[in-house]
Amino acid sequence: MSESSRTRELGRGEKVLPGVWRLRLPLPWPGVPHCNAWALAAGDGIVLVDCGMDQPGSMAQLERALQQVNLRIDLIRLLVCTHAHSDHYGQAASIVKATGCELWMHPNHEHSVQAATDPEAALERRIEVAILSGVPQEPLRAYAEQAKGRGSGFSGIVEPARDLLPGVQVQTDLGPWEVVETPGHAPSHVCLYQPERRLMISGDHLLGRPSLYYDYGWTPDPVGEYLSSLEVVEDLDMRLCLPGHGRSFAEVPAHITANRIAIAERIDGVIDALAQDGPMTAFEVVRSVHGDALTPVNANWWLSETLCYLRHLEVTGRAERSEGDGEDQPEIWQLI
Secondary structure (H helix, E strand, O other): OOOOOOOOOOOOEEEEEEEEEEEEEEEEOOOEEEEEEEEEEEEEEEEEOOOOOOOHHHHHHHHHHOOOOOOHHHEEEEOOOOOOOHHHHHOOHHHHHHHEEEEEEOOOOOOHHHHHHOHHHHHHHHHHHHHHHHOOOHHHHHHHHHOOOOOOOOOOOOOOOOEOOOOOOEEEHHHHHEEOOOOOOOOOOOOEEEOOEEEEEEEEEOOOOOOOHHHHHHHHHHHHHHHHHHHHHOOOOOOOEEOOOOOOOHHHHHHHHHHHHHHHHHHHHHHHHHHOOOOOOOOHHHHHHHHHHHHOOHHHHHHHHHHHHHHHHOOOOEEEEOOOOOOOOOOOEOOO
């Protein structure tokens, strides 16, 4: 869908619980029209958890969402980011500059620093991965051309004043929120858990429906890390989850199960493709699994996801890859 044909999203704010406000912020991505920031009452101000993507007019959209719940930018005393993706960390530098507040975030955020500081190098890296994965030259050239000058989604890089690691607590009027490490979706991902009220701010670790994405190439096994992180949050006593996209939801164990089922189905699809048509490139696996549903919009997402499933099969001893014949030839994957 073209930018002009989509309904323009606006920043919106709503009270979810006493002392908890959802700030719905626009995104430019088809199929992912908005993200959530969460404002938490804290003394004479608020703690802001996540902050949206930097794009033209994005600070005005944040201000609009805050105004709808009688809050203001200058009330932000602390900014906490669940992870360093652009839709959660993108406006951090602007907010820290405007308010003088501190940023707290997990230290393993290198996966986004390159995209923010050197977008051209980040694009080159994605192109290299695509070539190794067997993406055809023509769509790859079209993708590279469209990506040039698009912007990184970050207003700048601001280093965390404090690392969000287990043992750190975020103090609010609702009580302290504990840091829970949940890598997988991103190496920098954490959730915040409030045990007395049984609340969790889940970022992109748990959403209202399975929506799987992993950063490929930054850690040994993102899928395995994500599955381990599901076990970590499963042990928490939760009555309500406040996610990074969509509305809050209860029945958290059922959502954890749904994610496990979705991952198992995706892995089975990759195994079936390799069993029937392998050896094959990663891009051929994507086409085999998704067929005609593959489009310029979803191809990059699905390639990264499929590479992570292939890597998981490699780490767990079920698949192997080999270099292609000759220079610049794609890697070949097959079952063991």
